[in-house]
Amino acid sequence: MRFRAKIVDLACLNHFSRVINTIAKLAKTCALRLTVSKLYFILSDKVANGGVSMWCELCQGNFFDEFQMEGVAAEHNEIYLELVPENLSRALKTAQNAKAVKIKLTNKHCPCLRVAVELPSLSSSSRMVTHDIPVGVIPRRLWNDFREPSVPDFDVSIYLPVLKTMKSVVERMKNLSNSIVIEANLSGEMNLKIETDLVSVTTHFKDLGNPPWASEDGCQSSAQSRDLESMAEARIDIKKLLQLLAGQQVNPTKALCNIVSKRIVHFILLHEDVSLQYFIPALA
Amino acid sequence: SLCPVHSVMSVCPPQLSLRAVNSSRSAFASFLFAPLFFQLYEASGPPPHLELCRCKVLMKSFLGVFRSLPSLEKTVGKCLILLKPRASRLVVQLHCKYGVTKTHNLTFQECERLQAVFDTQRCASSLCAPARVLAEAVVHFPQTLAEVTLAAGPGGKISLRNHVEDEAEPGKTMVTELWLAEDEFQMAAVAPGSRITFCLKEFRVSSCPALPSPMSPLSPPPQPPLCPQGLLTFAEASNLPLTVHYDVPGRPVIFTLEDAVLEVHLVLATLSDPESNLQPPTANGVSHLPAPSDDFADDLESYMIAMEPSTYEEGSGVPPIPTFPLCIPDPAESDTEEEEEEEERAVLGTPPHKKFRSLFFGSVLTPGGRGLAPTLEVLAEDSDGEY
Numbered sequence: 168m169r170f171r172a173k174i175v176d177l178a179c180l181n182h183f184s185r186v187i188n189t190i191a192k193l194a195k196t197c198a199l200r201l202t203v204s205k206l207y208f209i210l211s212d213k214v215a216n217g218g219v220s221m222w223c224e225l226c227q228g229n230f231f232d233e234f235q236m237e238g239v240a241a242e243h244n245e246i247y248l249e250l251v252p253e254n255l256s257r258a259l260k261t262a263q264n265a266k267a268v269k270i271k272l273t274n275k276h277c278p279c280l281r282v283a284v285e286l287p288s289l290s291s292s293s294r295m296v297t298h299d300i301p302v303g304v305i306p307r308r309l310w311n312d313f314r315e316p317s318v319p320d321f322d323v324s325i326y327l328p329v330l331k332t333m334k335s336v337v338e339r340m341k342n343l344s345n346s347i348v349i350e351a352n353l354s355g356e357m358n359l360k361i362e363t364d365l366v367s368v369t370t371h372f373k374d375l376g377n378p379p380w381a382s383e384d385g386c387q388s389s390a391q392s393r394d395l396e397s398m399a400e401a402r403i404d405i406k407k408l409l410q411l412l413a414g415q416q417v418n419p420t421k422a423l424c425n426i427v428s429k430r431i432v433h434f435i436l437l438h439e440d441v442s443l444q445y446f447i448p449a450l451a
Numbered sequence: 452s453l454c455p456v457h458s459v460m461s462v463c464p465p466q467l468s469l470r471a472v473n474s475s476r477s478a479f480a481s482f483l484f485a486p487l488f489f490q491l492y493e494a495s496g497p498p499p500h501l502e503l504c505r506c507k508v509l510m511k512s513f514l515g516v517f518r519s520l521p522s523l524e525k526t527v528g529k530c531l532i533l534l535k536p537r538a539s540r541l542v543v544q545l546h547c548k549y550g551v552t553k554t555h556n557l558t559f560q561e562c563e564r565l566q567a568v569f570d571t572q573r574c575a576s577s578l579c580a581p582a583r584v585l586a587e588a589v590v591h592f593p594q595t596l597a598e599v600t601l602a603a604g605p606g607g608k609i610s611l612r613n614h615v616e617d618e619a620e621p622g623k624t625m626v627t628e629l630w631l632a633e634d635e636f637q638m639a640a641v642a643p644g645s646r647i648t649f650c651l652k653e654f655r656v657s658s659c660p661a662l663p664s665p666m667s668p669l670s671p672p673p674q675p676p677l678c679p680q681g682l683l684t685f686a687e688a689s690n691l692p693l694t695v696h697y698d699v700p701g702r703p704v705i706f707t708l709e710d711a712v713l714e715v716h717l718v719l720a721t722l723s724d725p726e727s728n729l730q731p732p733t734a735n736g737v738s739h740l741p742a743p744s745d746d747f748a749d750d751l752e753s754y755m756i757a758m759e760p761s762t763y764e765e766g767s768g769v770p771p772i773p774t775f776p777l778c779i780p781d782p783a784e785s786d787t788e789e790e791e792e793e794e795e796r797a798v799l800g801t802p803p804h805k806k807f808r809s810l811f812f813g814s815v816l817t818p819g820g821r822g823l824a825p826t827l828e829v830l831a832e833d834s835d836g837e838y
Contacts, residue, residue: 254625257593257625258625258627261590261591288631288632288635289635290631290632290633290634290635291632291634292632292634294588294629294630294631294632294635295629295630296591296627296628296629296630297627297628298625298626298627298628299625299626299627299628300625301623301624301625
């Protein structure tokens with residue numbers, strides 16, 4: 168099992184760091200899956216997470232100048248590691264003007280991801296900083312826990328409002344209530360509602376647009392035959408929603424959510440070379 | 452830069468000094484100002500009073516006068532500091548724009564001499580670098596880091612590494628290590644293979660129960676830590692190089708800043724290394740590590756592999772190359788002031804303040820053109836609601 172990668176381009180490094188920062192805000196610990204062409208940050212929906220799950224996919228070619236991976240076995244050419252993304256985020260934080268950043272899987276005393284940053288310096292040789300991030304190797308028998316979640320059979324799919332606006336609305340609502348109701352319909356309308364004994368607040372968004380989902384074998388027919396005005400809603404933990412919104416450092420190219428009434432809200436945030444899916448289950 | 456409970460200002464013609472020690476006596480700092488630092492320095496009064504005056508001021512109150520640096524820079528033309536021994540008052544008078552004068556009366560107490568006994572001449576190793584280099588080095592370590600190990604490695608390189616407690620599980624803590632080449636330093640005279648561990652940032656100061664507080668009957672609230680970070684900030688702003696003197700593990704590390712009118716010392720206790728203490732290093736049978744190639748870009752691989760053994764042999768105490776015997780420390784000083792702890796005690800409790808107040812006399816008092824600490828920020832805010 169080997170893994171070595173190198174980033175030389177500062178823009179790529181910056182972009183990669185921002186992805187890691189977003190992941191770090193969403194999960195304390197997560198799985199990192201490495202394949203020949205992609206990296207995945209996965210949080211599976213354990214009870215410990217409050218049922219939240221995350222799937223983030225990056226094309227390694229868009230970030231790394233060098234990327235070599237050898238999986239656990241020839242027919243399973245993948246590596247699954249458990250790590251604390253905050254460590255990786257910290258290691259990259261002060262590397263933003265680096266000449267090169269190398270990441271390598273090592274196993275001296277325990278498995279680590281070694282991030283070696285070569286920094287410019289006024290002296291004849293560069294300054295070297297190494298960060299040894301402890302990781303856990305996830306054995307093959309557990310790989311099934313980290314399969315890509317399927318898109319749920321949603322009632323409504325809608326594009327999200329500008330995330331910054333949404334975030335500031337939710338941030339203020341957080342002070343009033345622990346849960347928030349997201350409801351939306353197929354006419355491009357979305358409401359964010361909180362309700363307590365003392366007050367109820369609703370913020371209305373209009374003209375958001377609904378993404379067209381190609382129907383496959385009519386599995387989305389329930390959505391197509393739906394009344395356009397009818398709202399699908401789910402009440403979710405407001406902190407989890409805020410975590411998702413606050414963690415976004417860059418405006419995604421596309422941001423949408425799929426609501427399964429009273430069950431789950433599935434957020435999809437797409438950037439050029441990164442896709443992030445985040446599932447928040449509805450509260451009872 | 453430093454604001455523990457135990458701060459002493461002593462007026463000792465011809466110098467003004469400010470000293471502080473933390474309650475566990477594992478850190479001591481002193482700022483010594485020559486009269487030239489100030490526009491006007493008068494240690495006057497009737498002859499009997501022209502003597503050494505040592506007083507203790509609650510640093511928090513003192514710094515409270517200078518709380519908002521940016522606004523002070525804009526409004527204060529002159530700052531006058533008067534010591535009135537008979538009234539037990541320290542008067543700080545700020546002469547501001549538009550004819551406004553703000554006068555602060557602080558009470559002080561007479562106190563004993565506060566002086567840590569240390570001798571930089573007796574330190575086996577010393578390094579001198581522009582504060583910027585050290586500040587840039589320190590930035591790679593997390594804000595909450597307790598202890599860092601400074602070590603002299605092969606090829607004249609100096610490394611800084613976060614110290615991991617032995618009890619901590621090896622597979623749980625992230626380890627960060629930074630390497631600085633010898634030529635980044637203005638001066639590097641270090642004992643090869645030497646290393647010391649001291650507290651970099653997190654150094655909680657708890658209130659000293661024996662200290663009677665003139666301000667309130669309650670125990671004083673926890674103060675911001677006393678540690679190098681504040682000194683680095685000060686050094687960077689004043690553009691002075693920082694010198695680090697150290698000896699064997701267990702002996703204090705001394706940071707100094709000097710210029711014509713100011714002398715600053717910060718003395719910290721270091722972790723003693725039970726295995727390596729007093730053992731002369733052996734050269735027999737030790738594999739010699741290849742010095743890392745200067746061309747890091749290509750040679751990172753072998754360099755990283757080569758560095759492995761020394762980075763993980765914590766406490767083995769055997770340096771990879773032959774060295775001269777390390778200084779054998781003298782029997783412990785009898786001076787009670789120098790009761791450095793063998794190990795730092797991070798007092799748990801409320802989250803520590805990581806920001807520091809800085810002394811910024813320079814911004815209002817320096818003769819024109821010195822530019823000493825003009826951009827120094829008062830970073831720390833009180834964490835308590837004592838008032």
